[in-house]
Amino acid sequence: MSKQLHLVDEGFVYCPLRRKDVDIDECFGCERLDRMDLDSRHPYIVCEVPPLLDLSPAAGA
Secondary structure, eight states, rough: OOOEEEEEEEEEETTTTTTTEGGGGTTOOOOTEEEEEOOOOOOOEEEEEOOOOSSGGGGOO
């Protein structure tokens, strides 16, 4: 599995499993959540993403 960083914007974040923006509260119970930093200047979460959902350029290498 690869890891993807997603920025939090006004309490919402992109969910690679649902393929849409979700309320950040939905991330807290997700087994794919690797880590998060909601106190930084640019809050983010990091998800573990299965290869079939990983659309980043490095995934095809």
